[in-house]
Amino acid sequence: MKLLTSLSSFAALAITCHAFVSPSSALQKRDVCADGIVTSTSTIAVGDKIVDVSTVNCPASIKSRFASKRESSVTVNVCDAMCSNSCNSDSGNQAPSQSDCGTIVNAIEIMSGSGTMDSTFNVEPDDMMQLTYNTCRFFFENMSGNTLEYCWDALSDMASAAVTECFPSTQTLYSEGLCQASSGMWAVGAAHA
Incomplete structure (x- = not known):
């Protein structure tokens, strides 16, 4: 009987720990930056x-809401x-x-081909870089405690893949295509603006 009680206690503890570290899909929604503050624009x-x-700046992001923010001067390149x-x-x-999203792809090509910009950009913790035209928005969101470096061509490629996969020209069912790192520390994608 004592063994059964011990096993029950262990099972309850395991379930509690799993619930604590297991992310809820409701918390993974991109609307966590709906109350974001624009810090720069061009x-x-x-x-x-x-x-x-x-x-x-996404003050209500998953990371700042549910974990202590690590202070770090390290910039991590996540292009690949x-x-x-x-x-x-x-x-x-x-x-x-899709036409509006194509305009954003063209803008990225202009920026990266102009020679006036780096091929990468940095995004601070709890910030999001986004490009918006009419109904389309491409974004890279940093939910980590480090500054992340991302490539303009990777943003174009990954967001374009989301457009192709999630917004077909016939019977579109979705408003957002997302590619999220397995660590959950960043996401890139395309969405309705």
Whole structure:
């Protein structure tokens, strides 16, 4: 009987620990930055179209809400890091226009081909870099305690893959395509603006 009581106590402890460290899918939604504060902004002209480039501080991000922020002066390059794709409707009821997303791809090509910008950009902890045109938004969100370095061409490639996978031209069901690092420390994707 004592063995049964001990096993029951151990099982209850294991379930409690699992619930504490297991992330809830509800917490993984990108709307965690809905109350973000724009800290910098610029624009890129693509013909007669203007793409907004902004950095947003996400004070309500998963990391700052549920874990203590590590102070670090280390910049970690995640350009070649792997991530897992998923599609969801966390950005509303409509998919972005593929044409609008194509304008953002063109803006990234202009920026990286101009010779005036680095091929990478840095995103501070709890910040998000985003490019927005009309209905489409490409983003890279840093949910880690370190400054992350990401490549413009990787942003274009990963967000474009999300557009292709999650927003087909017929019967689109999703408003966001997301590629999240297995560590949960960053995400890149495309969404309805």
